[in-house]
Amino acid sequence: MARETHLPVLFQLFRQYGYDGVSLSQIANKTELGKASLYHHFPGGKAEMVTAALAYRGLWVEENVFLPLRADRPALARFQQMCDRLSELYQSGQSPCLLAALTTGAKRDVFQAQVKEHLQRLTGAIAEVLLASGLDPQAARQRAEEAVVAIQGSLILARGLDDFTVFERAIASVPERLCAGLDSKP
Amino acid sequence: MARETHLPVLFQLFRQYGYDGVSLSQIANKTELGKASLYHHFPGGKAEMVTAALAYRGLWVEENVFLPLRADRPALARFQQMCDRLSELYQSGQSPCLLAALTTGAKRDVFQAQVKEHLQRLTGAIAEVLLASGLDPQAARQRAEEAVVAIQGSLILARGLDDFTVFERAIASVPERLCAGLDSKP
DNA sequence: GTCTATATTAAGATAGAC
DNA sequence: GTCTATCTTAATATAGAC
Numbered sequence: 001m002a003r004e005t006h007l008p009v010l011f012q013l014f015r016q017y018g019y020d021g022v023s024l025s026q027i028a029n030k031t032e033l034g035k036a037s038l039y040h041h042f043p044g045g046k047a048e049m050v051t052a053a054l055a056y057r058g059l060w061v062e063e064n065v066f067l068p069l070r071a072d073r074p075a076l077a078r079f080q081q082m083c084d085r086l087s088e089l090y091q092s093g094q095s096p097c098l099l100a101a102l103t104t105g106a107k108r109d110v111f112q113a114q115v116k117e118h119l120q121r122l123t124g125a126i127a128e129v130l131l132a133s134g135l136d137p138q139a140a141r142q143r144a145e146e147a148v149v150a151i152q153g154s155l156i157l158a159r160g161l162d163d164f165t166v167f168e169r170a171i172a173s174v175p176e177r178l179c180a181g182l183d184s185k186p
Numbered sequence: 187m188a189r190e191t192h193l194p195v196l197f198q199l200f201r202q203y204g205y206d207g208v209s210l211s212q213i214a215n216k217t218e219l220g221k222a223s224l225y226h227h228f229p230g231g232k233a234e235m236v237t238a239a240l241a242y243r244g245l246w247v248e249e250n251v252f253l254p255l256r257a258d259r260p261a262l263a264r265f266q267q268m269c270d271r272l273s274e275l276y277q278s279g280q281s282p283c284l285l286a287a288l289t290t291g292a293k294r295d296v297f298q299a300q301v302k303e304h305l306q307r308l309t310g311a312i313a314e315v316l317l318a319s320g321l322d323p324q325a326a327r328q329r330a331e332e333a334v335v336a337i338q339g340s341l342i343l344a345r346g347l348d349d350f351t352v353f354e355r356a357i358a359s360v361p362e363r364l365c366a367g368l369d370s371k372p
Numbered sequence: 373g374t375c376t377a378t379a380t381t382a383a384g385a386t387a388g389a390c
Numbered sequence: 391g392t393c394t395a396t397c398t399t400a401a402t403a404t405a406g407a408c
Contacts, residue, residue, distance in 0.1 A: 001373080020206035021292035024402060036404075037374050045402070096290060103345040104287050106207035112348065119346045142355075145343070149356055153339025157331070159289040160305045162298065169328075170335055187391080210384060222386075223392050231384065375408075382401070390393075 003041040006031045007056040014053050015098040019046070020105045047110055050102070054114050057098055060089070061118075066125050075133045075182060079175035082126075086151060086171060093158040093167025100152055123148055126178065133182050147174050189227045192217045193242040196235050201284040205236055206291045233296055236288070240300050243284055246275070247304075252311050261319045261368060265361035268312075272337060272357060279344040279353025286338055309334050312364065319368050333360050 009030045013022045024046065028035050042048040068081040090097065099118050102111045126144035131137060154170030195216045199208045210232065214221050228234040254267040276283065285304050288297045312330035317323060340356030 016290075017292050017294075018204060018206065018290045020204065021290065021294075023400080025400080033373095034375055035402085036376085036406095039403070040373060099346055100342045101290050103342060104202075104204045104207065104282060104290060106203050108203075108207075115346045116348055119343065145352060145355075149339035149343050149352070150335055151339070152342040153335035153337070156286045156289060156338040156342065157305065157335050160285055160301045162302055166331060166335070169331075209382080211382080219391095220393055221384085222388095222394085225385070226391060373408105375406100377405085377407100379404075380402085383399080384397105385399100386397075387395085388393100389395100390391105 001033070003052075004056075006033070006041070007052055010049050010053040011056050011098060012095070014050055015096050015101050018101040018105050019050055019107050019111070022046070047107070050111060051114065053098060054102075054111070054118065058118060058121075061122070064088070066121070069125050069129055075129050076175055076179045078129055079126075079178050083171050083174050087168075090151075090155060090167065093155060093164035093171075096159060097152060097155055100155065119148065130178065130182075133179075135182070143178055147178055150174060150177075187219070189238075192219070192227070193238055196239040197242050197284060198281075200236055200239050201282050201287050204287040204291050205232070205293050205297070208232070233293070236297060237300065239284060240288075240297070240304065244304060244307075247308070250274070252307070255311050255315060261315050262361055262365045264315055265312075265364050269357050269360050273354075276337075276341060276353065279341060279350035279357075282345060283338060283341055286341065305334065316364065316368075319365075321368070329364055333364055336360060336363075 010027065013027060013030060024035050024038065027033075027038060027046075027049065031038070033041075038049070039045065042052060044051075064085045065082055068085065069078050071078055071081075087093075089095075099115045102108065102115050123141070123144040126147055127137075127140040130140035130143055135143070150170050151174070154167040158164045158166040196213065199213060199216060210221050210224065213219075213232075213235065214224060217224070219227075224235070225231065228238065230237075250271045251268055254271065255264050257264055257267075273279075275281075285301045288294065288301050309327070309330040312333055313323075313326040316326035316329055321329070336356050337360070340353040344350045344353040
């Protein structure tokens with residue numbers, strides 16, 4: 001099996017349990033590979049598997065979130081699509097964010113830079129739409145930040161309360177909050 | 187040394203690294219105790235240490251957050267005090283939330299109920315103030331939820347972006363958001 | 373590309389002396 | 391209440407055959 005076949009498995013495992021919460025035996029089970037085979041595909045061990053999972057996520061987000069965000073449509077519609085895709089990514093709040101999972105744990109520093117870049121790309125992509133819609137740079141950045149805060153926070157709370165409607169409510173309010181007071185046709 | 191002496195250490199360790207990210211050797215180092223001594227104080231091992239850390243946090247929040255929240259003052263002032271204390275708890279965004287840290291990891295299920303209760307107490311305490319200020323139960327609950335979402339989300343984002351001003355901005359906006367459109371003297 | 377077998381280290385946990 | 395010493399298991403990782 002090719003290396004890419006196993007990326008979804010790695011992604012799911014690490015987002016759910018974090019770096020320290022996943023063992024190689026667990027990965028071997030889920031991928032149906034021996035440990036040695038895992039090291040063939042990922043010579044750098046667990047750390048390289050996480051990096052691969054991050055890259056896999058990055059690609060998915062690029063295609064499914066950033067691309068629609070640059071489409072030639074009203075800002076509100078673009079944000080609605082973004083939220084649809086993010087709901088898919090997070091499975092309506094039932095699956096945690098890999099980025100958030102990697103902000104904790106013993107090896108946090110190893111992934112800090114990668115996590116930061118992913119988060120910056122998301123806030124940046126949102127802010128760009130707002131900028132093109134006439135918002136000044138600071139307000140655009142601030143609003144984008146608030147949207148990401150709402151998404152991340154609702155994921156945490158949904159999980160902690162074991163009530164996924166928290167995420168659904170939060171994500172549903174994001175598009176209109178982002179567009180509040182905007183000229184409707186950018 | 188008495189058991190309580192070491193609770194702050196446990197609290198700090200687990201909030202920062204999560205359950206799986208902390209080893210007994212690490213705890214032994216930070217507490218300056220041998221492993222065997224740790225088991226004297228916490229016969230249930232690491233899981234019991236986490237429960238003790240949760241209880242320690244619960245007591246702190248009860249005294250420093252919930253008590254002021256029930257004071258005989260305007261709602262806005264009470265929320266401002268709440269946010270001051272939460273800023274203290276999270277060290278202006280530099281220290282993660284123990285509850286959030288425990289929503290991930292291999293042993294998540296073990297602490298699920300405790301985390302849920304802590305989160306419910308917080309949203310409940312906030313909602314009660316809003317209720318007494320004339321908001322209907324559903325709106326009160328919804329606003330309280332949004333406040334906790336903002337706090338948790340900004341903690342994640344601050345850590346991921348390595349920019350603690352994200353938390354400071356978010357927490358600063360919480361009191362007024364909670365009180366928006368309220369009769370000012372409840 | 374995958375396997376069995378194994379090396380090595382560290383983990384969580386306990387026994388029993390002081 | 392704390393220690394040293396030790397047990398047991400599981401972790402990451404590698405060697406080398408197929």
